[in-house]
Amino acid sequence: MAELATIARPYAEALFRVAQGGNLQAWSDLVGEMAAVAALPEVKELAANPRLSDTQIAETFLSVLKSSVNPEAKNFVAALVENGRLSLLPAVFEQFQLLKNAQQGSADADIISAFPMQDAQVTDLVAALQKKFGRKLNPTVTVDPSLIGGVRVVVGDEVLDTSVRAKLQQMQVALAS
Numbered sequence: 144m145a146e147l148a149t150i151a152r153p154y155a156e157a158l159f160r161v162a163q164g165g166n167l168q169a170w171s172d173l174v175g176e177m178a179a180v181a182a183l184p185e186v187k188e189l190a191a192n193p194r195l196s197d198t199q200i201a202e203t204f205l206s207v208l209k210s211s212v213n214p215e216a217k218n219f220v221a222a223l224v225e226n227g228r229l230s231l232l233p234a235v236f237e238q239f240q241l242l243k244n245a246q247q248g249s250a251d252a253d254i255i256s257a258f259p260m261q262d263a264q265v266t267d268l269v270a271a272l273q274k275k276f277g278r279k280l281n282p283t284v285t286v287d288p289s290l291i292g293g294v295r296v297v298v299g300d301e302v303l304d305t306s307v308r309a310k311l312q313q314m315q316v317a318l319a320s
Contacts, residue, residue, distance in 0.1 A: 147234040154223070154231065155238030161215050162239075163246075171243055173210050174236050177220070180207050181232035190229040197224045204229065249279035253297040257290040257306065272296060275303070 162170035180186055186207070190200055201224045205212050212220075223229045244250050252272060254265070269282050276298050287295075291307035 147231065148238065150228070151231050151234035151238050154219075154228070155235045155242060158219055158235065159239055159242045161219075162243075167243060167246075171239065173208075173212070173216060174232075174239050176208055176210055177216075178233040178236035180204065181229055187230055190224065190227075197221070200224045200229070244281070247279070249281055250276065250298050252276075252280040252282045254282050254284045255287045255290065255295040255297075255306075256284060257286070257288060257292045257294070259286055260284055268294070272298070272303075276301070 158170070158174065186204065189195070189203060192200070201221045204224070205217060205220055223231065240251060252269070254268065265282060265284055269280055273280050280298065289308060293306035295306050295309070296303040
């Protein structure tokens with residue numbers, strides 16, 4: 144994992160420098176879409192096909208995207224394909240998001256809840272979490288019934304686990320020792 148991040152970082156930094164000259168959110172959305180498409184098994188198979196030229200792979204990849212692609216993005220994809228790095232796009236997206244968040248003074252927050260949350264609940268939780276973590280948070284909420292109750296929040300490398308499952312595991316450890 145660390146090796147992928149190391150390889151992806153220069154690509155993400157170069158792309159971020161280009162994106163700073165335009166609409167950063169639009170670039171983020173585009174890179175996110177490219178990462179999702181590059182992660183598909185069919186696209187990985189396409190990129191590994193020795194019968195296709197780099198141009199054919201790049202053009203096919205770009206034709207699958209729903210978003211309109213500017214010339215800089217086309218050049219970026221062509222460079223990735225030429226260097227056999229198209230499969231790195233998900234890691235490039237992660238690094239790009241880190242750079243974007245650092246510039247904006249924010250962080251991504253993965254909120255995993257045992258039950259679906261209403262918008263008002265998410266807003267209240269994010270407000271409390273922003274005070275705790277001391278920065279603006281960009282929440283992503285998912286549901287995991289195995290938590291039994293409560294929430295688990297991941298912000299960068301920090302984890303706040305107030306789920307019932309975590310509390311039961313703590314009790315099990317305490318009773319076993």
